[in-house]
Amino acid sequence: MTNGYHIVVCGSVVPDPLQTLEPVSTPTGPALKNEMMLPAVLDPWAAHALYEAANLASKVAGSKVWLVSVGPKAKLQQVMMTIAQRVSFELVPVDASASGFADSHSTAALLAEAIQSIPGLDRARLLVFGGWESASRGAGATMQLVGERLGILDQFQGVDQLRVLDDAQPDGSFEVLERIEGGRHQVSVCAGPPALLGWATGNLPEPRNNPQIGMANMRTVMPALQKAKSLPLPAGGLHFLSASPPKQQRQTRVVKDLSPAQIAQEIAEWIGK
Amino acid sequence: MASTATPVKPELLRTLPSDGVRQIQWRFADRYDLQMLVQSARAVARGPVARLVAAGGRNSHDWTPAKAELLEAFDKSGITAVFMEPEHGGFIAGPKNLALALVAFELAWVDGGAATGSLAGCLALAPIHERGTVEQQTRYMQLAAPPQPGEDRKPWRGAFCLTEPIPYVGVDTGMLNGKLRIAEWKEGAEPILQVEKRGRFITNIGFANFVTAAVDSGDERIKGSCMVILEEGDPGTFDRGTPTRKLVHQLSSTGDPIFNLRIPASRIVGGYDVKDGVIVPRHSHSEVIEAVFRRTRVTVGVMTAAKLLSAVEPVIRYQRGRFRGAETATPGSVRYELGLQAREDTLHRLVDVWATGEAGAALGFTAARVFDELDPLEREADKILGARGVTSAKARAKLQREAAERAANLLRLPAGHPNKAQLESDPLLRFVLLDSLADVLCPATKLWNTGWGAQMMREAVSLMGGYGITEDCPGFLGNKWMDAQLEATYEGPEAVQRRQLSITMTNPLFRAQFQTWIKEMRGIASDRPGTGACALATAMGMWLWTLERLQVSTDADGGRLYQSARQGVTFPLADALCWLLAARCQILDTIELEKRGADDPAVAEGLPGLVNFMSDLCHVQSARASGEVSRICAELVFGHNRHPAWDEPGYRGCYQQDELDSLEGIIPGIGSYGLDVIGNDGSHPKKAGPCAKCNGAEQFLSLQTKLSTCLTGCRLSKDRAAEAISKLMIPEALDYPA
Structure with a gap:
């Protein structure tokens, strides 16, 4: 591989986690109360993937980053005003629901179709990035399904690090650190694209806003948003019996002089209850 | 709505x-x-x-x-x-x-x-x-x-240093304390100038690399005043002074610097010409600061509006959670769910704070947009005047006056008149129109947003109880209250803004536009009666009537009322205008929201409720503005007449008791209509004097009566807005640390 990676990041919007997120029933299934009116952010898991993609692209000459987003156009536009200032990318928007109650199969189908329709995308250089999980849905299934639909066999989930093995003359091979039990990582070496990586948190800080990057990105982001296809997201036979927010529990005790082992023991017992 | x-x-x-x-x-x-x-x-x-x-x-x-x-x-x-x-x-x-x-x-x-x-x-x-x-x-x-x-x-940082000499500081920008002299002027070389300047309350001085300073000539070879650029590496003294011990805005650097520097004459802002051996700066310091301040003051007004709007969320959260944790406030109870919001007063006061914030922001951003529109037009007008050979300030002012007169005449033409299109197509007319508007909107924003905003910020603090004046108050409301007071003072205190308004609001071109706004508000009221636009239109009519009346009236001693020295007349009228301008901008913003909101799916979802609420806030604010205008105008219209006294010769306008007795035979029952009746023994009813007459002010009283009834429904709007606040969904936590 001599011309760099083609990195496609899958990521969409979720409601700002500081907002009151209250599930409600609608004729089309569960939803969040006032969801369209709440401020949105780029899904934090996908955001890590995007920042890692931009970092990788900056290290490997000739690389390019696309952000494929399935979400309501108006919310995507709102979120782009922040995200587009942080890293350079080309947006591929799909105007459809970004609900946490959507069927992963349907979402994956839209994402895979959008990726396949990107002009000039070279499968031999393709890395598909995304969040291992999502802030609005913790199933961790969507990225796997996207990979399967694209026929990508090399998949890594819970990734915290990607290292190009030969920085000077990259042949496309890279080393991946995946999260495993016990706070440890599994180290794998991938011979090269195509591959799919579902990112955990990575190691990079959130890039600062840079309006110059934003102005450059906006030349393509705004036209792309205007042209975004509005597509239905089929329920795919999925239905929910009930939806409720996690119950908040607060049990506070003020205790001094406990050793870390004792604290850990107590937490383990509490979790086991 | x-x-x-x-x-x-x-x-x-x-x-x-x-x-x-x-x-x-x-x-x-x-x-x-x-x-x-x-x-x-x-x-x-x-x-x-x-x-x-x-x-x-x-x-x-x-x-x-x-x-x-x-x-x-x-x-x-x-x-x-x-x-x-x-x-x-x-x-x-x-x-x-x-x-x-x-x-x-x-x-x-x-x-x-x-x-x-x-x-x-x-x-x-x-x-x-x-x-x-x-x-x-x-x-x-x-x-x-x-x-x-x-x-x-490292980027250079700058500071701006105007500073008038004591006792003119902050009051008269025509006075300067800095002096500019020629230190060295060799034949054929650029003159070297000596600058002496002391600044007070100069922001950014703690780290500034350059300073733009206003100075007056202290040398007969330099004409008038100008602004100069000082750099920290210039030979001489660049002393940043001690930090100002201010109680507010502590995240900005402020100090009292001392400069005594030699600089090349090329540092005169805008350059200079040499005429007969005298350096003539191309721009006086007042020309420069007029162009600067008329823009930057708007942003200060916007800052105070931001404080008020930022207070809404923390106050709601505080009010709702006030009783949680108490034994009697169990989940599901009114005390637990609504907290202080179960009480009407807390909600109504928050409605007032929110409405003021909306009005201030509407006024400030309107002013900012007017300047955005004005900037290119100003340059275009310069070109047009230049092409006509107009170079001197006097000739320019004359041409602008003529254009303003034309524009005012065109504005008075009936709607749909073909000549009115010139107001849009002729850049010079468009420029003078907007210029007259900017001349009013800038001081109005600075004056009303910061002055009244500071008052309402106190109200916001009070809604948090004792918590409001602690360092722990979410949203830093106590700090914001104090900060608002400085915003009302720096970059031209309230008196300076009132003084400017007292001149610019009498501009015939502004008044012609103001008259069209009255019609505009009536039109809006017809389509959207719930906005309070009708009451506002009546109050606007009352303000205009009062201005015109005061301009030709005298006080009880024959002194002219509307004149520069009579600040007791001009300043309150300026205050009254600000209320009207803010309320009008707020209504226009709400209409814009109603018209365009549906185009944005993220706004469209809750648009009807949002527009209802914003309309209710408009109604609340319009009613408050109308009340303020009515109070101020009534004081000004009647307050300078001397109250009739019982001991005036002939008991002006009063019946004598025996007079009434004799008339009773001719007009039975007339006695019951006589209020100010002087007894045969000279006794009179127990009050200040015979009731004052309203000679010539009947129209005012008629407007005032109309205005009172125009307030019908405004409290229903407040009730609705209060209910909406009590049911509004807010985030779980503030999105910044406190």
């Missing part, structure tokens, strides 16, 4: 207004550059700025390393570069008044000092931007631009 004969349960506000809502209201929904800027400024405000305030950064007068880190955050986020043109390192092309106002709004949402610090850098560059030579603009803009990726340099 329309009034209906049968009351219907209106849809309520569901969430706090989103970014999409504000973009529509303040007319930048199609400006992604500004939308990105808002997000950048917000990230800095609610990140490093808020963390610094929460960590006690305001507890020191000194310029600390932690405060200095904010400058870097401003640079990296694009806040510093907002003021610059793209060729100088900026990223926004064209006028930047709205952009700067939005930055100020976002920063002041958290801390006014941070906003002031960021704006002070722009203020230092503003004289160079407005009147500097091309060389000066290129040099200082490029030096002040943040480094681009790959560049290794």
Whole structure:
């Protein structure tokens, strides 16, 4: 591989986690109360993937980053005003629901179709990035399904690090650190694209806003948003019996002089209850 | 929201207004550059700025390393570069008044000092931007631009130093304390000037690399006043002075510097000519600061409006959670769910705070947009006048007067008259129209937003109880209250704004526009009676009637009422106008929201409830504005007449008791109509004197009666707005540390 990676990041919007997120029933299934009116952010898991993609692209000459987003156009536009200032990318928007109650199969189908329709995308250089999980849905299934639909066999989930093995003359091979039990990582070496990586948190800080990057990105982001296809997201036979927010529990005790082992023991017992 | 004969349960506000809502209201929904800027400024405000305030950064007068880190955050986020043109390192092309106002709004949402610090850098560059030579603009803009990726340099910071001599400080900008003399002038070489200047309350001085300072000639070989650029490396004294021990805005650096420097004459802002051996600056200091302040004062007004709107969420959260934790407040009980919001008073007072914030923001952003429109027109007008050979200030003023007269005449033509199109097509007419508007909107924003805003900020603090004046108060409301007082003072205190308004609001061209606004408000009232536009139109008519009356009236001693020295007349009338302008802008913003909201799916979902709520706030604010105008105008119209006295010769206008007795035979019952009757023994009813007459002011009384009845329904609006606030969904937590 001599011309760099083609990195496609899958990521969409979720409601700002500081907002009151209250599930409600609608004729089309569960939803969040006032969801369209709440401020949105780029899904934090996908955001890590995007920042890692931009970092990788900056290290490997000739690389390019696309952000494929399935979400309501108006919310995507709102979120782009922040995200587009942080890293350079080309947006591929799909105007459809970004609900946490959507069927992963349907979402994956839209994402895979959008990726396949990107002009000039070279499968031999393709890395598909995304969040291992999502802030609005913790199933961790969507990225796997996207990979399967694209026929990508090399998949890594819970990734915290990607290292190009030969920085000077990259042949496309890279080393991946995946999260495993016990706070440890599994180290794998991938011979090269195509591959799919579902990112955990990575190691990079959130890039600062840079309006110059934003102005450059906006030349393509705004036209792309205007042209975004509005597509239905089929329920795919999925239905929910009930939806409720996690119950908040607060049990506070003020205790001094406990050793870390004792604290850990107590937490383990509490979790086991 | 329309009034209906049968009351219907209106849809309520569901969430706090989103970014999409504000973009529509303040007319930048199609400006992604500004939308990105808002997000950048917000990230800095609610990140490093808020963390610094929460960590006690305001507890020191000194310029600390932690405060200095904010400058870097401003640079990296694009806040510093907002003021610059793209060729100088900026990223926004064209006028930047709205952009700067939005930055100020976002920063002041958290801390006014941070906003002031960021704006002070722009203020230092503003004289160079407005009147500097091309060389000066290129040099200082490029030096002040943040480094681009790959560049290794520190950007220059600037400070602006006007400072009048005591006792004129803050009152008369025509007086200057700095002196400019010729230190050396060799034949054929550029003159070297000696600058002596002492500044007071100079923002950014703790770290400024250059200062734009106003100085007066102290040498007969220099004519008049000018502004000069001082650099920290210039030979002589560049003493930053001691930090000002201010109680507010502690995140900005403020001090009293002393300068005694030698500088080349090329540092005179805008350059100079040499005539008969005398250096003649091309721009006097007053010309420069007029161009600067009329723009920068708007942003200060916007800052105070931001404080009020930022108070809404913390106050709601405090009110709702006030009793949680008490034994009697169990989940599901009214006390638990609504807390203090179960009481009408707390909600009504919050409605007042919110309505004032909306009105202030509407006025401020309207003013900023007017300046954005005016900037290119001003340059076009300059070109037109130049092409006509108009060079002198006198000839220019004459031509502008003529254009203003034409514009006023065209405005008075009936709607649909073909000649009216000239107002849009003729750039000179368009310029004088907007210029007259800017002359009023700028001081009105600075005066009303900060002055009344400070009062209402106190109200917001009071809604948090004792918590409001602690360092732990979420949203830093106590700090914001104090900060608002400084905003009412710096960059021209209230008296200066009132003085300017007392002149500009009498401009016939402004008055002609004001008359069209009265019709506009009536038209709006017809379509949207729930906005309070009808009451506002009546109050506007009353204000105009009062102005015209006072301009030709005298007081009881024959003294002219409307004149420069009679500030007891002109200043209150200026205050009254501000109320009207703010309420009008608020109504127009709400209509814009109603018209365009449906185009944005993220706004459209809760639009009916949102528009209902915003209309109710308009109604509340219009009613309050109308009441203020009615009170002020009544005092001015009647207050300068001497009250009739019982001991006046002939008991002016009173019946004598025996007079009435004799008339009773001719007109039975007349006795019961006589109020001020003097007894045969000279006794009189127990009151100040015979009731005053309203000779010539009947129309005023008629307007006042009409206005009173126009207030019908305003309290129903307040009730609705209060109910909406009590049911509104707010975030789980504030999005910045406190």
